Amino acid sequence: QGQLVESGGGLVQAGGSLRLSCAASGRTFRRYVMGWFRQAPGKEREFVATIGWSGGDTRYADSVKGRGTISRDNVKNTVYLQMNSLKPEDTAVYYCAAADTNVLFTTPQEYNYWGQGTQVTVSS
Numbered sequence: 700q701g702q703l704v705e706s707g708g709g710l711v712q713a714g715g716s717l718r719l720s721c722a723a724s725g726r727t728f729r730r731y732v733m734g735w736f737r738q739a740p741g742k743e744r745e746f747v748a749t750i751g752w753s754g755g756d757t758r759y760a761d762s763v764k765g766r767g768t769i770s771r772d773n774v775k776n777t778v779y780l781q782m783n784s785l786k787p788e789d790t791a792v793y794y795c796a797a798a799d800t801n802v803l804f805t806t807p808q809e810y811n812y813w814g815q816g817t818q819v820t821v822s823s
């Protein structure tokens with residue numbers, strides 16, 4: 700069974716940056732599409748970014764386009780999300796997910812594995 704563990708969340712001021720990491724273990728996720736989602740209190744889980752097997756293909760939510768960069772290191776079995784120019788509305792629990800597919804899905808139902816999440820809080 701595979702496991703995903705997120706890290707790198709925290710409290711940051713508006714305009715700041717964070718780099719989230721997602722370490723995979725228990726299996727190789729080299730042929731999995733990897734994604735980042737987030738969920739704010741009282742809201743549904745929403746798509747943030749996704750990346751294909753080789754890292755060459757990516758998709759972003761409009762809300763983070765230009766501010767977020769997803770990347771992966773298949774040797775380290777790790778996925779990253781660099782977030783810049785953070786805003787208070789970015790405050791949420793950020794989840795890493797893996798989908799056994801080569802399609803860059805943006806809906807959480809398509810993802811098979813999930814991490815426990817890491818809290819990101821952006822103060823104004």
